[in-house]
Amino acid sequence: MSHGMQETKMNGKKQPERGHASPLPVETSDVPQLPWRMDGNVKEFHLIAEPVKQEIFPGRVVDLWGYNGSAPGPTIQVNQGDRVRIIVDNHLPEATSMHWHGFEIPNEMDGAPGSSQDPIPPGGRFVYEFTLHQEGTYFYHSHMAMQEMMGMIGAFIMHPKEPYKPRADKDFAIIMQEYAILSNIKVPNSMNMEFNWLTFNGKAGPATTPLIVRHGDRVRVRLINLGMDHHPIHLHGHTFVVTGTEGGRQPQSTWGPGNTVLVGVAQARDIEFVATNPGDWMLHCHLPHHMMNQMSSTVGPMSRRPGMPTGEGMEEGMGILRQGSATSDENGPSLGRGMGVGSTAEQTISNSPLKGEGQTPHEGMPGMQMAQPDVSKDANSVPGFPQDALMEGPAMAMDQMVEKPENFGLRPGWSGFMAGMMTFVRVLPPDKYDHIMELRKKQEGNKPMKMDMPGMEHKHE
Numbered sequence: 109m110s111h112g113m114q115e116t117k118m119n120g121k122k123q124p125e126r127g128h129a130s131p132l133p134v135e136t137s138d139v140p141q142l143p144w145r146m147d148g149n150v151k152e153f154h155l156i157a158e159p160v161k162q163e164i165f166p167g168r169v170v171d172l173w174g175y176n177g178s179a180p181g182p183t184i185q186v187n188q189g190d191r192v193r194i195i196v197d198n199h200l201p202e203a204t205s206m207h208w209h210g211f212e213i214p215n216e217m218d219g220a221p222g223s224s225q226d227p228i229p230p231g232g233r234f235v236y237e238f239t240l241h242q243e244g245t246y247f248y249h250s251h252m253a254m255q256e257m258m259g260m261i262g263a264f265i266m267h268p269k270e271p272y273k274p275r276a277d278k279d280f281a282i283i284m285q286e287y288a289i290l291s292n293i294k295v296p297n298s299m300n301m302e303f304n305w306l307t308f309n310g311k312a313g314p315a316t317t318p319l320i321v322r323h324g325d326r327v328r329v330r331l332i333n334l335g336m337d338h339h340p341i342h343l344h345g346h347t348f349v350v351t352g353t354e355g356g357r358q359p360q361s362t363w364g365p366g367n368t369v370l371v372g373v374a375q376a377r378d379i380e381f382v383a384t385n386p387g388d389w390m391l392h393c394h395l396p397h398h399m400m401n402q403m404s405s406t407v408g409p410m411s412r413r414p415g416m417p418t419g420e421g422m423e424e425g426m427g428i429l430r431q432g433s434a435t436s437d438e439n440g441p442s443l444g445r446g447m448g449v450g451s452t453a454e455q456t457i458s459n460s461p462l463k464g465e466g467q468t469p470h471e472g473m474p475g476m477q478m479a480q481p482d483v484s485k486d487a488n489s490v491p492g493f494p495q496d497a498l499m500e501g502p503a504m505a506m507d508q509m510v511e512k513p514e515n516f517g518l519r520p521g522w523s524g525f526m527a528g529m530m531t532f533v534r535v536l537p538p539d540k541y542d543h544i545m546e547l548r549k550k551q552e553g554n555k556p557m558k559m560d561m562p563g564m565e566h567k568h569e
C-alpha cells in the first residue's frame with residue numbers, strides 16, 4: 109500500500125468523525141465562495157455572468173469574462189441530495205448559457221443553448237433548478253462558443269452524504285485556465301493557441317496562493333481543467349493517490365500511487381496524500397511552457413531589428429499570416445522558425461538585450477561586428493540561447509509584491525522561480541502552521557466584507 113493511504117493519526121492528534129451535517133468546506137484560494145439563501149427547502153444561489161477585471165499577476169490586470177466579479181467564478185458547495193436553484197443573470201454584451209458539467213439532471217436544465225433552452229440574451233435571466241443526487245468535484249461553465257476561454261467556469265462541489273474514508277483534514281480545489289494575451293493588450297485572444305498566461309484559481313505564479321497544511325494532515329486537492337490543453341500536475345516530496353474524477357469518488361481498489369496526474373480538458377481529478385514530509389513543496393503543471401509567464405515572440409531583440417516584421421502587429425506576432433508563406437524570409441523570424449536569412453542573422457545575437465558586455469541587440473545585425481560571447485558568464489552570452497536566463501534569482505524576485513500570510517517564511521527570493529501554473533504545498537510544523545493561520549485571520553479581519561448579495565450569508569449547515 110502506498111503511504112498516501114495511511115490513516116491520519118500523526119502528531120498524536122485524533123479527530124472526531126464529521127457527520128453528514130457539517131462537511132469539510134473546500135478551500136479555493138483567490139476565488140470567493142458563493143453565498144446562498146434558503147427558500148423553503150431549496151438552496152438558492154445567484155450567479156451574474158459579467159465582464160471582470162482580474163489581476164492575474166502583480167500589475168497585470170486583464171479583461172476577462174466571469175461570474176460575480178471573478179474569473180473563475182465563485183465556488184458553489186452543496187450537499188448530496190440538495191434541491192438547488194441557481195439564478196443566472198446575463199450582464200455580458202452577448203448571449204450566454206450555463207452548463208452543469210456532468211450533472212445528471214433533467215435535460216431542460218442542462219444549459220445546452222439551442223437544444224435544451226434558448227440562449228440567455230444580454231440583460232436576460234434563466235433560473236435553473238434541480239435536485240442533486242451525485243457527489244464529487246464538478247464544475248459549471250458557459251456553453252456559448254469560446255466563452256470558457258474568456259474565464260467562464262467555476263467549481264461546483266457536491267459533498268457526499270456519507271463522508272469519504274479516510275477522512276481528509278484539508279480539502280482544496282484548483283481551477284486551471286490559460287489565456288493568450290499580448291503584452292500590450294488586456295483582452296485574451298480566444299482564437300490563439302499560444303497561451304502565455306497560465307493560472308491556478310485565476311492567478312499565475314508567484315501570485316498563486318500556497319496550500320497550507322499541517323505536518324501529518326491528510327490532504328485532498330481537487331484539480332479542475334477547462335482550457336485547450338491537458339495539464340500533467342506534479343507534486344514534489346509526496347506520493348498521492350487519485351481518489352476521484354469528474355464523475356465522483358472512485359472505489360479505493362482503483363487508487364494507484366503517483367506523483368503526477370494528467371488532468372485532461374473538461375476533466376477533474378481528486379488527489380489525496382498524507383503530508384508526511386515537512387517543507388515547502390512545489391505543486392505545478394509540468395509542461396515547460398506552463399511554468400512560464402507572458403511568453404511572447406513579439407518582445408526581445410528579434411522584434412527590435414529594423415526591417416523585421418516581428419512585433420509590428422498582432423497577426424505576425426501570434427503567427428497569423430496575411431501574406432507569404434510561414435517559412436519565407438519575411439515571416440521566418442517572427443514565427444520562430446529556423447529558416448531564411450532572418451533567422452540566420454538571429455542566431456548571431458544573444459537573446460538578452462540587457463546582459464553581456466559590449467553586446468546590444470543591434471550588434472547581431474548583418475554587417476556589424478559581433479562581440480565574442482563569453483560563455484563563462486551565463487547562458488545569456490551564448491548566441492541564440494533560446495530563453496531569458498536573467499530569471500536567475502533574487503534580482504528578479506518579487507517576494508514583497510506577492511506578500512501574503514500563506515507566503516510567510518518562504519526562502520527569500522523564492523518568487524523568482526515560480527511562474528504559470530505553479531504553487532506550493534507547505535507542510536508545516538504546528539507552530540508555524542498556527543502562526544500563518546493567525547496572520548490569515550488578522551488579514552481577513554482587516555478586509556471589508558464583500559457581499560455580492562445583501563442578506564445572503566454563506567453558512568455550512
Ligand SMILES: [Cu+2]
Pocket residue numbers: 337338339340393394395398529
Ligand atoms: Cu499545463
